[in-house]
Amino acid sequence: MNIVKGLIPYTINVGGRLMDLSEPQVMGILNATPDSFYAGSRRQTEAEIEARADRIMAEGGAIIDVGAYSTRPGAARVTADEEMARMRMALGAVRRVQPEAVVSVDTFRPEVARMAVEEFGAGIINDVSGGNPDGAFGGEKSAEDSGRKPDGGGASPIFMEVARLGVPYILMSSRPNIISIMQDFAVKVQQLRDFGQKDIILDPGFGFGKTLEENYAVLARLGCLREMGLPVLVGVSRKSMLSRLVGTDADGALNATTVVNTLAVALGGASILRVHDVRECVEMVRIYRQTMAGL
Numbered sequence: 001m002n003i004v005k006g007l008i009p010y011t012i013n014v015g016g017r018l019m020d021l022s023e024p025q026v027m028g029i030l031n032a033t034p035d036s037f038y039a040g041s042r043r044q045t046e047a048e049i050e051a052r053a054d055r056i057m058a059e060g061g062a063i064i065d066v067g068a069y070s071t072r073p074g075a076a077r078v079t080a081d082e083e084m085a086r087m088r089m090a091l092g093a094v095r096r097v098q099p100e101a102v103v104s105v106d107t108f109r110p111e112v113a114r115m116a117v118e119e120f121g122a123g124i125i126n127d128v129s130g131g132n133p134d135g136a137f138g139g140e141k142s143a144e145d146s147g148r149k150p151d152g153g154g155a156s157p158i159f160m161e162v163a164r165l166g167v168p169y170i171l172m173s174s175r176p177n178i179i180s181i182m183q184d185f186a187v188k189v190q191q192l193r194d195f196g197q198k199d200i201i202l203d204p205g206f207g208f209g210k211t212l213e214e215n216y217a218v219l220a221r222l223g224c225l226r227e228m229g230l231p232v233l234v235g236v237s238r239k240s241m242l243s244r245l246v247g248t249d250a251d252g253a254l255n256a257t258t259v260v261n262t263l264a265v266a267l268g269g270a271s272i273l274r275v276h277d278v279r280e281c282v283e284m285v286r287i288y289r290q291t292m293a294g295l
Contacts, residue, residue, distance in 0.1 A: 005292040007269050010231040012168045012199040014102050014123040019062070021231050021271040024285050027063040027104060028056030028278040029237065032090035033070045049093040057098055060282035064098065065126055065274060066090050066116075067106035084112055091120040104170070108132060110161035117165045124201075126170040128208065131156035131188055159192050168199035170233055174209030178221040181205070185228055201231050201272065207239040215241040219260065222268025231271035234264040238276055258284055 009022035019025065030052050034044060056064050068086035069078045078086075087105065094103060105116040108129035116122035133156050162169040169192065173184045181204050192200055202225055206215050225232050236242060242256035243249050254277055262284055264270040275281045 004289050005295055007265075007271070008226065008231075010271055012124075012201070012231065014168060015121060019102065023289055024265050024270055025062040025272050026060060026278055026281045026285065027065045027233070027272050027274040028052075028059075028061035029274060029276050030056065030064055030066050030090070030094070031070070032066060032068045032086045046089065046093040049090050050097045053094045053098045053101065056278050057101055059279040061278045063102045063104050063124065063272070064094060065104040065106055066094060066122075068112075069107065080109055080111060083107065083109065084115060087112055087116060088119070091116060091122065095120055108158060110157045113158065113161055114165065117167055122167070124168045124170065125158070125162050125165075126203075127158055127162075128172045128203070128205070129158075130172050130174060130184070130205070131159055131191075133157055156191075159188075159197070160195055163192065163195035163197040166198070168201060169197060170201045170203050172203040172205045172208065174205050176210050176214045178204075178218050178224050181218065182224065182228065185225075189228070189230070201233050202228060203233045203235060206234065206236045207241055210241075212241055212244055216245075219263060220267065222264060222270070226269055232268060233272040233274060234261065234268070234270040235274035236260045236264070237274060254280065257281075262288065 004023040104124035105122045173181045175181045238250040238253040243253045
């Protein structure tokens with residue numbers, strides 16, 4: 001185990017294999033959607049998806065994160081049938097060219113998670129709704145309702161399903177500050193544990209339910225999440241919290257993405273970095289590791 005100084009040596013069980021998070025792992029984004037916020041991430045044909053999967057792995061990515069439901073502000077809602085069809089096509093293409101790759105599936109729907117794991121061997125479920133059965137992404141309503149059934153009682157169906165499937169689960173929070181994020185996580189982690197969920201990864205939800213200032217305040221205090229004793233995923237790649245601050249758009253936000261990912265590792269000990277630009281992030285991790293080895 002190659003432990004990077006200052007980071008906690010977490011591991012997660014992915015399909016019976018331990019994934020070492022003692023240094024940050026890079027998760028490459030693959031969107032099988034026509035309307036994700038960053039046009040450069042959209043892949044709709046099987047050939048495009050295959051090429052993207054190959055590129056993520058060739059550039060040093062450890063995880064391929066496949067999404068079939070855009071969560072950008074204002075995106076049209078997608079039916080379960082449409083998401084299922086997109087996801088099945090995308091996963092089939094990924095598995096043709098990368099049969100052994102660790103695949104994460106970006107969904108809030110239990111039936112999509114079940115299909116991805118049972119039919120295609122997906123190893124991780126990435127739920128940006130925070131367990132919300134209605135699939136709300138960000139904002140006060142989703143923050144308050146997430147993790148509960150529509151009637152307000154019990155835990156989310158996705159919590160029960162991922163525990164049954166026995167795969168790591170990425171739990172996101174749309175709360176606006178680090179204290180409320182930790183309170184949100186405390187409740188939901190206990191719910192997941194009660195169902196027997198073992199591996200849980202925390203995502204503080206940059207860009208979801210937060211103002212620009214709140215996003216950076218969470219970044220500054222990201223290290224507080226170490227108190228939860230769980231690995232942390234950071235997903236800031238090319239988001240508006242970056243482009244708005246530096247006066248560009250998603251196309252021009254690569255440099256800002258690299259800066260914030262470096263801060264997320266240095267200040268917060270992030271274990272997984274979810275990015276569009278895999279090679280650049282892998283290079284950042286390599287430089288960070290070499291620098292810390294000299295301390």
